[in-house]
Amino acid sequence: MTWQTVIGLEIHVQLSTKSKLFSGASTGFGAEPNTHVDLVDMGLPGVLPVPNKDAFLKAIRFGLATNAEINQVSSFDRKNYFYPDLPKGYQITQMAMPIVGKGSIKIFANGEEKIINITRAHLEEDAGKSVHDLFEGETGIDLNRAGTPLLEIVSEPEIANAKEAVAYFKAIRQIVTFLDICDGVMAEGSMRCDVNVSMKKVDDSELGTRAEIKNINSFKFIERAIAFEIDRQTKILESGGSVAQETRLYDSVKNETRSMRSKEEANDYRYFPEPDLLPVVISDKELEEIRSSLPELPEQKEKRYINEVKLEASEARIIASSKTMANMFEEACLKTDDSSLVARWLVGEVSALLNKDNIEIDESNLTSNNFAVLIGRISDKTISGKIAKSVLEEIWESGDGVDAIIKDKGLVQIQDESLLESIAKKIVEDNPGQVNAYKGGKDRLFGFFVGQVMKETQGKANPQSVNEILKKLLK
Amino acid sequence: MDKKTVRTIAHLSRLTFDEKNEEKITNDLNNIIKFVDQLNDAETSDIEPLTSPLEKVARTRPDNVTAENRKEAFLKNAPLSNEDYILVPRVVE
Numbered sequence: 001m002t003w004q005t006v007i008g009l010e011i012h013v014q015l016s017t018k019s020k021l022f023s024g025a026s027t028g029f030g031a032e033p034n035t036h037v038d039l040v041d042m043g044l045p046g047v048l049p050v051p052n053k054d055a056f057l058k059a060i061r062f063g064l065a066t067n068a069e070i071n072q073v074s075s076f077d078r079k080n081y082f083y084p085d086l087p088k089g090y091q092i093t094q095m096a097m098p099i100v101g102k103g104s105i106k107i108f109a110n111g112e113e114k115i116i117n118i119t120r121a122h123l124e125e126d127a128g129k130s131v132h133d134l135f136e137g138e139t140g141i142d143l144n145r146a147g148t149p150l151l152e153i154v155s156e157p158e159i160a161n162a163k164e165a166v167a168y169f170k171a172i173r174q175i176v177t178f179l180d181i182c183d184g185v186m187a188e189g190s191m192r193c194d195v196n197v198s199m200k201k202v203d204d205s206e207l208g209t210r211a212e213i214k215n216i217n218s219f220k221f222i223e224r225a226i227a228f229e230i231d232r233q234t235k236i237l238e239s240g241g242s243v244a245q246e247t248r249l250y251d252s253v254k255n256e257t258r259s260m261r262s263k264e265e266a267n268d269y270r271y272f273p274e275p276d277l278l279p280v281v282i283s284d285k286e287l288e289e290i291r292s293s294l295p296e297l298p299e300q301k302e303k304r305y306i307n308e309v310k311l312e313a314s315e316a317r318i319i320a321s322s323k324t325m326a327n328m329f330e331e332a333c334l335k336t337d338d339s340s341l342v343a344r345w346l347v348g349e350v351s352a353l354l355n356k357d358n359i360e361i362d363e364s365n366l367t368s369n370n371f372a373v374l375i376g377r378i379s380d381k382t383i384s385g386k387i388a389k390s391v392l393e394e395i396w397e398s399g400d401g402v403d404a405i406i407k408d409k410g411l412v413q414i415q416d417e418s419l420l421e422s423i424a425k426k427i428v429e430d431n432p433g434q435v436n437a438y439k440g441g442k443d444r445l446f447g448f449f450v451g452q453v454m455k456e457t458q459g460k461a462n463p464q465s466v467n468e469i470l471k472k473l474l475k
Numbered sequence: 476m477d478k479k480t481v482r483t484i485a486h487l488s489r490l491t492f493d494e495k496n497e498e499k500i501t502n503d504l505n506n507i508i509k510f511v512d513q514l515n516d517a518e519t520s521d522i523e524p525l526t527s528p529l530e531k532v533a534r535t536r537p538d539n540v541t542a543e544n545r546k547e548a549f550l551k552n553a554p555l556s557n558e559d560y561i562l563v564p565r566v567v568e
């Protein structure tokens with residue numbers, strides 16, 4: 001039997017407002033517990049929520065960037081459940097009239113482009129944090145996060161495998177960071193997602209029963225949780241069983257999903273319209289202002305890099321996919337002429353260092369100024385590519401200026417042809433055996449001579465000059 | 476509404492009641508529903524759902540931090556707390 005996987009994602013994006021969705025408490029991350037809490041977040045009797053306009057404007061930015069319908073009139077509903085980190089006993093969310101309606105986003109996975117449709121994106125408040133492992137027999141509650149604005153982005157069940165799910169999540173992260181509506185820092189929980197997985201026979205028109213895996217906050221875990229779930233559900237179906245509709249938890253230590261039975265029986269949220277809030281209305285003028293202030297998005301950047309800057313498609317995609325990378329590219333290109341060399345170094349050596357340290361480019365010691373100077377010194381042949389790599393590593397460590405590093409370490413490329421020639425001559429004289437073998441047809445030995453000259457000059461020789469000189473000498 | 480539904484709602488609301496009152500509560504709730512059900516007789520197919528009886532829109536606020544730190548007062552009000560957290564009986568997944 002061939003089973004087809006159907007996946008839908010609900011992504012919770014923490015909007016980067018300064019204050020909460022319904023109160024004037026700060027949303028700052030990492031504060032002392034329970035210091036960013038207002039009377040409204042605490043759910044005290046007699047208080048009323050007042051909507052933060054900026055959260056709506058940010059949600060609309062997302063909607064416009066994903067070609068979505070914008071509901072200029074949107075309203076709130078109560079989702080009722082009891083949990084200690086939700087003091088009111090209900091979450092204020094948008095059920096009936098979400099701010100953002102149907103939209104779509106383009107993803108790139110398994111070597112292909114695909115459009116994933118977005119069902120809706122609605123505003124809601126985050127819950128507080130429960131701390132289970134600090135206290136014996138008790139759970140600690142920190143309400144700093146309670147009331148932080150979330151945009152919940154719900155995809156259609158159109159995602160076919162784990163790779164596509166990760167690509168979709170990355171595409172959403174790209175867009176929200178480019179739009180400056182979320183910092184995208186996964187480690188701080190700025191983006192989390194619930195994954196719905198079900199299996200059906202290829203010919204079936206109806207979807208199978210789905211399991212929902214809650215609260216995953218890394219690309220790697222999304223991929224692993226889905227892989228585990230596909231395997232689990234396939235085994236159940238193959239042996240004639242049926243998949244239970246339930247909420248599951250992904251355990252990254254054991255790499256498995258587990259049923260969260262405790263939440264199961266309470267899965268009746270009794271939604272009703274929030275009586276404490278009137279509908280929020282966005283005017284045509286406000287909508288147009290947001291539309292005209294949208295920044296260039298990754299897809300547009302990628303096209304421009306290919307068509308106008310003439311980058312390779314693969315380079316354009318990598319650079320355009322990250323806001324910090326694109327900023328670095330564009331700033332460096334303003335200060336140097338060789339855009340394609342800037343691109344090649346960004347995608348190659350710089351990306352390698354970023355991956356090694358697992359950081360974004362704006363967290364590194366590399367400034368666009370310094371990077372532009374480095375590219376300039378390669379272009380004007382002051383240093384070779386190989387030396388430039390060690391200069392880049394030095395910048396990475398110290399943040400020192402390119403020219404200072406080149407001067408301090410004596411790295412300037414040897415352009416003096418006569419000096420190179422005398423070094424090359426000596427190497428040819430010292431290695432008669434290799435010379436004979438080379439002249440006898442062992443062409444590969446040419447590299448040996450180049451290597452020796454480079455060794456002698458500590459890598460400072462201009463490789464092109466060395467090639468020419470050696471060719472002449474070995475004729 | 477039957478007794479099973481009443482028990483489910485009671486559980487969802489975290490309410491307990493004496494078993495001997497179960498019959499009476501079920502009857503009361505059924506009477507309330509019957510009363511409210513009269514609304515179903517009204518013809519509403521042409522009417523937009525009303526989210527609020529006030530025909531007004533929400534006043535919003537600009538994105539400014541205005542709250543003070545009231546940690547001490549909040550923790551003092553909680554039945555159980557330490558210097559940082561409100562403490563509740565352990566909730567384990």
